[in-house]
Amino acid sequence: MYPSGAKRTGNIHELSEECIQALTGTGWVILVDEAELLPYRALEVLRRIHDRSGVAIVLAGMPRLLINLRGSRGEFAQLYSRVGMCLNLETHKDKSEQEDFNRILGSLLADGDEDSLTQPELAEAFFRCSKGNYRRMFKLARGVVRASAIGDQGLSVKLVESYAQMLIH
Template identity: 30%
Template sequence: MLQTGRGNGDNPPPGTSSTGAELLIVDEADRLKTAGLEQLRDHHDRTGIGVILIGMPGIEKRLARYPQLYSRVGFIHHYKPLSIDEQAHVLDRKWPHLGLGASDDFATTEAIAAITRITSGNFRLITRLVDQIERVLEINQITTVTKEVVEAARENLIIGVM
């Protein structure tokens, strides 16, 4: 029986179960050479396991040059930078232990503005910067995040030209 990756309700396709699907997630897929991409395609073909490729903008143009792989691409999604409100929400909800004060507190507003300016809404960079902020707080035995703490954390990261 030929299976196309779509279940008929009786038997789940290979690589899936009745409770979900198995996925292979490849970060920085844009760094893979042709042989690596071919291995991923072959693995998908043999197992039916779904593959998610995460890469820098332009990866879709590179994949388009490999029709054997590109014909299996279901969709491409470009993540946009987080808005200022989304960044504030992430900082407020995900990292309450940072010691950010009330949102109307000048030091907090200034610190969030510095984080926003430095990261330009890049979620991965926000995560790296917050990790570094935590280190600066711990090393210096500080309990409140200020603009100066954010700048000190930024100086310890390699994040490109500012």
């Protein structure tokens, strides 16, 4: 996304200054996925943007990300000093995985009401058929809701299982 009037070309200093000016005071959060793939220079630009604009930055990535932030010999102290928290989601995943899955699923089903998941076996069918994968769950929920509306039928375990067979794995 480019803020109104922001430049799209220039050297790295000019572009980062544009970002800093556009982001200052917005209260925005910058989310960077697969951040372990960023080179040191890009991480430094993000640090500078954070320092000067005050925006929060969330870097999501594989364990290698921490090594990239520290440096292989700890040489990136200034960069690493900005790390506020490191969270390994794998260690926390089992605590709330089913609850999170059901909450998101409920928001995707009838009227966006999470309470529409009154049948526990329906939630179990979605979880089993999507193998706990959120992207697959989105596709499955979208298709099941559409098929339910077209066939003028309610949501059922059988419908979930039938539609799941049509999805590409």
